Amino acid sequence: MKSIQQPRSLVAIIALLTVVVACGTSLSLRKKLECHRGCYCSLFKRERVVMRCSLFNLTGKPLPTPPKQSKNLNTSIYLENGTIPALLHNTLSEYSHYRIVILSLKNNTIRNIYKHAFSRMRYLQTLDLSENFIAEDILKESFYGIAMTPIKELNISSMNLTNVSDDFFEHLENITNVRLTFRNNTSEFPRDALQGLRHLTDLDFGGNRLKAINLGNASFPSLQTLSFDNNHFYEFPNLCSSSIFPNLKHLSIQWNGMRYLDRNYYSCLKNLTNFYLNGNLFPELKSNQFSMLPYIYKITLSYVGCAMHTIERAVFNNSALKQIFFRKNRIWFREAEIDMRVFEGCPSLELLNLNDNVFQVTTEIEFNTLFGDLTNLKTLVMGGNGLQSIPQVITRKLTSIKSLALYRNSISDLKPNTFENMTKLKKLFLANNEISTIDKQSLPKDLKQFEMFGNPLSCTCDMMWFVDWMRKDPETFGFHKTPQNKVLYNCSSPVIVKGVQLLDLKMSEISCLMDQDVKIITLTFSTLLTVFLVTGAVMYRYRWHIRYLIYMVRYSQRQEVDTADYEYDAFVAYSAPDRHWVIRNMLPVLEGKENFKLCVHDRDFEVGKLIVDNIVDAIEASRKIIIVLSNSFAQSDWCRFELNLIQRHVLENGQRLLVVVMLEEIDTRHMTKAMRAMLQTTTYLMWGEEEYARKAFFNRLRMLLRSPTRNAGKRRLSV
The missing domain is CATH 3.80.10.10 (Ribonuclease Inhibitor)
Structure with missing residues (x-):
C-alpha cells in the first residue's frame, strides 16, 4: 500500500505547486x-x-x-x-x-x-x-x-443625438487616426457632419435605425473600419455610388435582417479584407458573390440560414480568401438547391467553420465534392453537424489541418490509423460524441490539445493507456485551464465504475494482464470451435467431391496396360432432361447409320448395381467418352460427380478419350471450375438446329469416334 500511496502524494504535491505558481503568476x-x-x-x-x-x-x-x-x-x-x-x-x-x-x-x-x-x-x-x-x-x-x-x-x-448639425464635428476636423462610436438610435446618417472628419479611420454607426443611407458625393479617404450593425437595412446599402471608401478594410453590416445582397453595391471596395454579414435573412447566395474583392481575407455569414433556400456553385470563389465562418445556419447540405461546390475556387482557404449545419445524410461522394479542393485548410470546425463518422475526405486529403473540431456529433468509432495521413494535426476536439473506446493507433502523434469529455467512455483495461496519458499530461486535456472540467470525463461502463472520473479510476497493470489471460483462453476455445464448425460445413458442402476421392482410391489400383476389348465405342454422359435429345438425335445416327455401339445409362446400366459402379464400369468398358453438356447438366449434382470421375479417368488415360458436345451456352452462374477447365483444354462440338449444322456436327463426331483400326480394342494408358 505504501508504494501505491507515494505516487498519489507526489501528484498532490505537484498540484499544490501548480496552484502556488499560478497564484504567484497572477499576483505578478x-x-x-x-x-x-x-x-x-x-x-x-x-x-x-x-x-x-x-x-x-x-x-x-x-x-x-x-x-x-x-x-x-x-x-x-x-x-x-x-x-x-x-x-x-x-x-x-x-x-x-x-x-x-x-x-x-x-x-x-x-x-x-x-x-x-x-x-x-x-x-x-x-x-x-x-x-x-x-x-x-x-x-x-x-x-x-x-x-x-x-x-x-x-x-x-x-x-x-438623433439629428446632429452639419458643423457638429467642426472642432475635430484636424484630428487624425481617430475611432468614433456613434450609436444613438438615429434614423438618418449625418453624412455632411461626418464628412468633415476626413482623417477618421474607424466609424461604428451600429445600433441606430437606418433603413438606407444617401452618401451623395461624400468621401472618407482614411476610413478603414466601418460598422452598420443592428440597423434596419432591408437590402445591402450602396457603397459604390462613387469612390467613397477607397481604403476600407473592415466592413460589418450584421443583424440587419437584410433580404438582398447585391454584389455591385460593394464591388468597389478593392481593399476590403474583413466582411461581416452575420444575422441577416438572405434567401439565396449566388455564384461569385465575393470574387471581385482582390484582398478579402475573412467572410462571416453565420445565423443567416433560417430563410436561405438556394446556394449556388462557387459562392466564395476567391483565391485570396483565408477564413470563412458559415456557422449556425441549420442548412441541410443535400437539398436540391444547395450546390455542394459552394467552396469551389478557394485554394488558399485556411479556416472553415461550419458549426450547426446539417450533414446527417451527406454521402462520402458529396463530402468529397464539398471539401476535396480545400487542401490548404488548417482549421476545420464541424460541431453539431449530425455526423455519424468522420468524412474520409478530411482524413485522406485535408492533410494540412492543424486543428480539427468535431464536437457535438454522433461519432461512435475511431478506426485504427484514422489520422495517419494528418501528420500536422495538433488539436483535436471530439467532445460530446458517442465514443466509448479509443484505440491508441487511431490518434495522431504529438497532439497538443485533445478534448474527449461528454463521451460514454468504457473504462476497461483497453483504456488504461488513455488514463495514464491524462495523468501524465493533463494540460493536453485542458485541466490546467479549468480543473473542474475533469468531472466530464466520467465512466459510462461497466456498471461497477459508472460515474467514476477517469482520473480517479483504479486500474493496475497486473489485473489487466490477468484479464488478458482470460481473453486469450476464451479466444483459443472460440477459434477451435469455429474451425470445427467450418470444417464440418465444408465437408458437407463438398461431400460429392469427397465421395469422388473415395471411389478414385477404390479404382486407383488399375493395370497400366489394358488388354481387354472394348465393349462400347463410347460412353454417353448426359442429364435426365437431355435424354430425349440423345435418343432422338444421337442414337439414330451413331448406332443406326454408323454402327457405333454406345453406352447409355437408361438402357445399358446393370439393374441392381450401384450407380457409381455402373458409371465406373461403363467408362472402363468404353473407348471414348461423350459428355452432353447443358445447363441442366451443369446444375445436376450427379452429373457433376460423374464429370469428376470422367476427368480423373481422362487424366490417367489421355485427353484424346474425351468428346464434349455443347447443346447450349452455359450460364456462368452454373459453370464450375472443373467445367471451365475442361472447356479451356478440350475442343467441343456445338449443336445447331439447322440442317447444315447437323451434318457438320455428325461428320466431326464420326471422325472423333473412329479408331485407326475400327475394331482395335487394345490401348495403353497415357499418364
Missing part, C-alpha cells in the same frame, strides 16, 4: 494599489495602472485622485454609473498631472461640459462619454478641448 501580473476611498486600483505587469470607481456622487466634490504611480505609468480611469453634474474648466485639472490615457465617464448624468474641460489632458487617447444626456450644442463645444488632446477613440453613444 496584477497588484493592488492604495486608492481613493470607494475606488479600486491595481497595477498590471508593472506598466499600467487601472482605477475603477462607481456608484458615487461627486456633486460639488473633486474627482477621485489616481494612485501616485499614475504620474509615471499609463493610467486608465473608469468613473462610471455615478453622479457628475458637470465638467467645469477646472474639474479635470488635477488629472493633468498624471499619464491618463483612458478616461471613461459613462452614465454619470453629465449635462454640462465646459469648452476647455479636457484641454489639459496631454496623454488622453480614449474618451467615453456615452449614456450621458448632453445637449448637442454643449457637446459640440466640448470637442474644442478634446481636439487639444492626442485623442484616438471617442464614444458618444446613447446620448439622444
